[in-house]
Amino acid sequence: MTGLAVIISLVLMLPMVTLAARLVIDSLRRIRRQSRVVTSGARSASKEDGSFMAVLGSGGHTSEMLTILAAVLRDERSSRITRLQLVVADTDKGSISKASRLLEKANVEWYIIPRCREVGQSYLTTLFSTIKSFLSSLYMVWSSQPSLLLVNGPGTCVPVVLAVAVLQALGGSRCICSIIYVESVCRVETLSLTGLILYHLGLCDSLVVQWEPLVRTRRLSDGRVEIKDxxxxxxxxxxxxGSGMDDAEFVNWLDDNDPLKSLRDDFVFPKHPAGGDKSVVYFLGNSLGLMPRRSKEIVNREMDKWGSMAIEGHFQGELPWMPMDRYLLKAMADIVGAASVEEVALMNSLTVNLHLLLLRFYKPTKERFKLLCEGGCFPSDHYAFMSELELHGYRVEDALIELYPREGEHTLRTDDIIDAINKNKDCLSVVCLSGVQYYSGQYFDIEKITAVTQAVGAISLWDLAHAAGNLDLALHKWGVDGVPYHYLNSGAGGLGGLFLHQRHHSCNDGPERQAYLKGWWGHAESTRFEMTNKWEPEPGAAAMRLSNVPMLSAASMMGSLETFKKTNMTELRTKSIIMTGLLEHKLRALLADWPEEQHPFGIITPTDPGQRGAQLSLHFKAVPEKAPESNLTDFTLRVHRQLEDEGIITDYRNPNLIRVAPAPLYCRFGDVGRFCDELNRCLSKQ
Structure with missing residues (x-):
């Protein structure tokens, strides 16, 4: 297999395989509980509980199904399967031999039915071949009486599923059968034709998909698959x-088979402090991303255009400055999960955009005047909240609710956030949290918290400075009111982004108009240069723009977005989960060599991959006995400096915290091993 095939078809398939196998076992357990006596003619018999039927397709479908079957049979509860029945089409020559090799120890009953459609077969003849296959499937299901049917997409499975459905609809007690459909791992955004048929006809009890975009667009039973372990x-x-999880060969294998490995070449890495050709490990993308090579090229090109064209650069060249942001909006909308480009705008900096959103949505009344945020939020956010409250005549102590973790904990519990919102439901105006908390690395449940916030009548804003480009976001689906975000490898002080949900777009003007700060660049482009001073807003978030897009900042961001367009957030997020999981595993293995009471640091970022992004925060809490320092801060700073001396770039934050952020765009799995080795040496130095 190629590297791409290994990662996409194996690595990313594993959580789906795990869920599918669990569903099979759990379904058999339920069926066993609900077993009943059936009657056929004058004869009564007890229905056999654990008969499990699976349909094999060909090629990739067979490989995926066999991977799922292998996971089912490895489960210690697989003894519930009393009969394993496999179905293949009569033209499929390879599936039986493939399955026989993998399932050589299993007792398999084989069923062969006519293929319902060949590749390239006309729709007219397909009708007749499908009827023939369906009739054969009817007899097969009637005679074999499966308790559970597992299918994953080949056309062969459609007549089998229909046969089960028809027999059950006719009241055939011989066919009491649950159906699980597992969509192929290669279907990222749309269901296959088979999946569409089974989904819209409601023919399956459970539908399992791998990818988040499918979950966003369809309400599937048990459809969302997440990597929890x-x-x-x-x-x-x-x-x-073929190696151990702690072997160097395994890390090398992950890098060799990483489909995103070529993206690393799109970035410029800083020089190693010792000079020479030794590479740097850059684990600081959450603070400042590396420079994309294309950013430098595009910025230089626009500088040359400025010199050669002057004012005409607004309208000419590959990237005319006046409509410059249009070239960036599609990629940006995809990154944050907007419904369209009209929900996003590129402008200002994050803090300015946060102020603009607060000025639009924070409309305090005598009853509703409080803002809620996480305690210890990033200073820019805190100062923005302070400013808005003071501008409206409120004291921070009276109007700002700051949520802190429970005593002895480092992260907020979702239930505690929800309880605080409900407790203050009558006085809350705005809830604004960070998507990813900069210090702890905790990823908040944006969808759930947004829903609760809006249910009590408050506005839901989110600061996604550390989440955009890091997590697979779905802001439109989640119903978030507004969001500021920034950077995305576009440079220090880079162009900020703003998300405004489309339900607010009608309030840009007209009878429902919301008051907000306006600027020339928020005026409709079609009449902007008529200088009438009569407000005609651009549609959507663009109405909140104040000035024209700074050309050099936009050029820098374009270089970054060109790299993002080579992949998608699902692939980036999946690599991130695996890479951060490897980092956590190696760090815990390192700590295992120390007595628990002498652990020099603890990982305060949540263990659940669904509650963190590409970051682990190491909170230092003990100075080793033989260390030259007696002060914990001095010890932490020395470890941080020594890592830098070895070309390992991380981030120190007060008090006594080192943030480690392996960005999937340009970090390697081997970087994780090198970081942990160097950290161990730093901790051991006398």
């Missing part, structure tokens, strides 16, 4: 690689 995934990958 990175260690298990890593163990399975190591087995596939």
């Amino acid at each position: 990175c260690c298990t995934i890593l163990e399975q990958l190591a087995t596939h690689a």
